[in-house]
Amino acid sequence: MVYMRDYFFSVLNSNRVVALLLVTSLAACGRSPVDQVVNYDIEYPPEDGGTMIDATRGEPGGLITMIAGDAAASAVSQNIFNSLLRYDKNLEFEGELAESWQISPDQRVITFKLKPDLKWADGKPLTSADVLFTWQLLTDDKTRTPYGSDYKLVIKAETPDARTFRVTYAEPYAPAVNSWAGMDVLPKHLLEGQDINNTPFARNPVGSHYYKLEKWRPGEQISLVRNTLSTQGPARIDRLVSRFIPDEASQFLELMANNIDTMALSPVQYARIFPARPELQQKFALYKELGNSYTYLGFNLKRKPFNDIRVRKAINYAINKQELIDGVLLGMGEPVASPYKPGTRWTNPNLSPYSYDPARARELLREAGFKDTNGDGILERNGKPLTFEILTNQNKQREMSAVLVQRRLKEVGIDVKIRVLEWASFIGRFIKTGDFDMVLLGWQLAIDPDQYAIWHSSQQAPGQFNFIGYKNQRVDRLLERGRMELNPDKRMKIYHEFAEILLEDSPIVYLFAGYGLQAMHKRIKGIDNPAPPKGIGHNSQDWYIPRPLRRTEISQ
Amino acid sequence: MKRALSNPLALSGFIIISGIFLLALFAPLIAPYDPDAIDVKAILLNPSSIHLMGTDGLGRDVFSRMLFGARISLLVGLVAVGIATAIGIVLGAIAGYYRGWVDVVIMRTVDVMLSIPTFFLILAVIAFLTPSIWNIMIVIGLTSWMGVTRLVRAEFLSLRNREFVMASETLGASDKRLIFKHLLPNSMTPVIVSSVLGVASAVLIESGLSFLGLGVQAPQASWGNILTDGKEYIQFAWWLSLFPGFAILITVLGYNLFGEGLRDVYDPRSSKSR
Numbered sequence: 015m016v017y018m019r020d021y022f023f024s025v026l027n028s029n030r031v032v033a034l035l036l037v038t039s040l041a042a043c044g045r046s047p048v049d050q051v052v053n054y055d056i057e058y059p060p061e062d063g064g065t066m067i068d069a070t071r072g073e074p075g076g077l078i079t080m081i082a083g084d085a086a087a088s089a090v091s092q093n094i095f096n097s098l099l100r101y102d103k104n105l106e107f108e109g110e111l112a113e114s115w116q117i118s119p120d121q122r123v124i125t126f127k128l129k130p131d132l133k134w135a136d137g138k139p140l141t142s143a144d145v146l147f148t149w150q151l152l153t154d155d156k157t158r159t160p161y162g163s164d165y166k167l168v169i170k171a172e173t174p175d176a177r178t179f180r181v182t183y184a185e186p187y188a189p190a191v192n193s194w195a196g197m198d199v200l201p202k203h204l205l206e207g208q209d210i211n212n213t214p215f216a217r218n219p220v221g222s223h224y225y226k227l228e229k230w231r232p233g234e235q236i237s238l239v240r241n242t243l244s245t246q247g248p249a250r251i252d253r254l255v256s257r258f259i260p261d262e263a264s265q266f267l268e269l270m271a272n273n274i275d276t277m278a279l280s281p282v283q284y285a286r287i288f289p290a291r292p293e294l295q296q297k298f299a300l301y302k303e304l305g306n307s308y309t310y311l312g313f314n315l316k317r318k319p320f321n322d323i324r325v326r327k328a329i330n331y332a333i334n335k336q337e338l339i340d341g342v343l344l345g346m347g348e349p350v351a352s353p354y355k356p357g358t359r360w361t362n363p364n365l366s367p368y369s370y371d372p373a374r375a376r377e378l379l380r381e382a383g384f385k386d387t388n389g390d391g392i393l394e395r396n397g398k399p400l401t402f403e404i405l406t407n408q409n410k411q412r413e414m415s416a417v418l419v420q421r422r423l424k425e426v427g428i429d430v431k432i433r434v435l436e437w438a439s440f441i442g443r444f445i446k447t448g449d450f451d452m453v454l455l456g457w458q459l460a461i462d463p464d465q466y467a468i469w470h471s472s473q474q475a476p477g478q479f480n481f482i483g484y485k486n487q488r489v490d491r492l493l494e495r496g497r498m499e500l501n502p503d504k505r506m507k508i509y510h511e512f513a514e515i516l517l518e519d520s521p522i523v524y525l526f527a528g529y530g531l532q533a534m535h536k537r538i539k540g541i542d543n544p545a546p547p548k549g550i551g552h553n554s555q556d557w558y559i560p561r562p563l564r565r566t567e568i569s570q
Numbered sequence: 571m572k573r574a575l576s577n578p579l580a581l582s583g584f585i586i587i588s589g590i591f592l593l594a595l596f597a598p599l600i601a602p603y604d605p606d607a608i609d610v611k612a613i614l615l616n617p618s619s620i621h622l623m624g625t626d627g628l629g630r631d632v633f634s635r636m637l638f639g640a641r642i643s644l645l646v647g648l649v650a651v652g653i654a655t656a657i658g659i660v661l662g663a664i665a666g667y668y669r670g671w672v673d674v675v676i677m678r679t680v681d682v683m684l685s686i687p688t689f690f691l692i693l694a695v696i697a698f699l700t701p702s703i704w705n706i707m708i709v710i711g712l713t714s715w716m717g718v719t720r721l722v723r724a725e726f727l728s729l730r731n732r733e734f735v736m737a738s739e740t741l742g743a744s745d746k747r748l749i750f751k752h753l754l755p756n757s758m759t760p761v762i763v764s765s766v767l768g769v770a771s772a773v774l775i776e777s778g779l780s781f782l783g784l785g786v787q788a789p790q791a792s793w794g795n796i797l798t799d800g801k802e803y804i805q806f807a808w809w810l811s812l813f814p815g816f817a818i819l820i821t822v823l824g825y826n827l828f829g830e831g832l833r834d835v836y837d838p839r840s841s842k843s844r
Binding site for chain 1: 606608610611613614627628629697700783787789802803805806
């Protein structure tokens with residue numbers, strides 16, 4: 015037995031076995047054997063050319079994002095199509111197809127002026143008629159898209175001339191500006207008279223951005239090639255290849271085998287595997303971006319005792335957020351105190367999360383009338399023990415968070431059970447029916463601050479997003495005002511106040527926001543580090559691959 | 571029993587199982603740490619003299635969790651098989667003794683149950699119930715009695731035509747006396763063998779369910795859910811996958827050896843040597 019154990023230790027403890035496997039697999043793929051000795055840390059001047067390969071989890075359903083709606087589709091099509099506006103690296107609006115835009119004094123009319131001489135990749139001119147055409151498609155009831163609602167609020171869209179596009183709203187609608195940064199403008203001359211739901215264009219698109227489709231090999235990959243007529247000027251890298259690799263573990267193996275250049279990492283890969291492997295550090299640079307979502311513990315506010323603010327606050331004080339970040343994310347995240355990306359305009363800098371203060375938590379619970387009368391370590395009120403169930407879905411990070419929360423709540427005398435459910439039954443049986451005590455879930459950290467759908471008291475019907483039953487008249491007013499205010503500075507004040515009330519009310523406990531973690535092969539130069547709020551992708555057109563660092567490419 | 575343990579297969583199986591039983595029984599005394607004690611400063615540590623089997627993603631001591639997990643695995647195995655065997659004996663005895671339409675109904679039910687893949691049936695049932703250790707034991711028990719039923723029925727059919735049974739029937743023995751004095755005691759051997767083998771498969775099913783997140787719920791440890799936790803870290807935290815996997819393997823092997831050994835000893839038809 016001892017012998018056995020030592021044997022296992024010695025074999026599995028060494029990374030040499032894995033490294034050896036990798037070397038053989040590299041050789042087998044016919045990749046350049048010099049790969050091992052190239053020094054990727056040398057700086058080179060920018061130059062054009064080369065191929066960058068990334069991976070998507072699935073194959074896009076098509077490349078018209080309003081129809082396809084999957085993550086893989088938008089990952090590819092964001093390099094093909096333009097919107098009127100976009101976010102700059104600090105998440106402020108700037109023109110993309112639009113040279114400028116103006117909001118009328120009554121905040122109901124937005125007028126976009128397009129840049130001069132815009133062209134589609136096939137050489138035809140891109141005009142305001144194309145923008146109008148795309149808006150008509152998006153708002154047409156025959157178009158099967160989930161993204162139409164924001165655009166349907168436009169009561170009049172017009173094109174006074176070829177470079178002007180003007181939209182009128184019935185009343186001011188602040189998220190509108192954001193919506194014009196999300197509409198991929200499509201070519202009218204190729205799509206007019208076609209059924210947008212089933213058009214061959216979806217697999218053979220013509221756009222106006224840095225790249226155009228080169229070849230789509232079903233089940234394998236999509237390759238894009240530089241669009242010389244790009245409306246945004248030329249990009250440096252010649253070709254972008256997106257391979258379809260559904261499994262994260264296989265993606266990671268492909269990354270290490272030098273078959274893809276970049277992938278999103280898990281905290282474990284980022285904080286444990288890479289630091290332990292010098293040969294990976296030689297080849298890959300790691301980047302940390304602001305996360306896209308936060309994880310929270312939400313209370314069913316319609317149930318006792320969660321309608322009591324003291325209980326909610328007590329639970330908030332009882333949970334150690336830093337411990338969650340260290341344990342679940344291996345330190346790769348930060349606590350949040352408002353539902354916005356940390357460090358961006360909408361985040362109220364004066365707010366800080368509830369500290370970890372179990373004494374305060376016990377104090378608050380005592381005030382609320384809970385006492386341990388029978389000495390079992392669990393508090394009671396009127397003979398009823400303080401015991402709940404945390405519901406969450408099958409997600410490793412959430413399950414681990416629930417276990418940590420469970421332990422901390424036990425320390426202040428709250429008995430918590432954990433129930434992990436598969437997503438469909440979780441939503442169908444518990445969320446829609448409101449049959450839960452606490453949920454451990456996540457919300458997106460969207461760029462636009464409007465959170466009407468999540469927090470407004472009118473949004474509590476089954477299937478709507480305010481399923482925790484939050485109702486606060488001041489918050490309702492602020493959310494309504496925030497939607498009507500297009501001036502960014504005034505809007506900011508509104509949402510700062512909103513976040514402050516939300517924190518004080520504690521309808522949810524903010525647990526953490528994880529960072530977006532990215533590994534990128536060092537052959538790709540010109541990437542901003544540290545990443546700006548928008549993420550490293552904001553200047554991808556300036557990325558370049560110096561000739562000596564390129565893969566040996568097999569011409570087809 | 572002595573005869574059984576003279577068989578090397580049965581003996582080695584017996585030693586393995588008793589070893590694991592002792593470890594599980596004395597888990598609170600042996601375990602160096604509280605199996606649920608979280609320590610975020612000691613996440614994913616390598617096995618060492620401080621943490622014999624390393625620590626998991628929340629800094630819990632894997633060795634302690636393995637010991638307490640053993641209790642779950644063994645308990646599930648025994649209770650589930652107990653339920654299955656009880657149902658199997660009752661139905662098999664009724665079918666084999668009374669024959670006729672009762673027999674037809676019971677045996678066709680067995681055929682129907684056998685035609686459904688057990689694991690997926692269990693998955694479907696658990697999806698409707700709350701996953702908990704008790705539900706799992708009951709569900710495994712309720713879906714694995716068919717083999718025992720067939721065995722008992724077959725034994726009854728053949729025993730009923732033996733001289734000593736016919737003799738006591740002729741002497742006017744009651745159904746009750748026939749069943750409990752003559753038929754049942756003489757058909758127990760294959761049942762015991764199949765039960766021992768059944769424990770092995772119940773241990774596997776529990777591990778499988780916990781691995782899929784439908785078994786024993788957090789934070790309680792079971793070998794299956796330690797294994798699931800390990801899946802995510804398999805590229806560098808090998809100890810999280812190896813130890814529970816190995817424990818499951820050894821336990822199942824132990825029960826199988828013991829069961830096969832018993833069969834060799836007691837079942838004249840299958841034995842190669844005595």
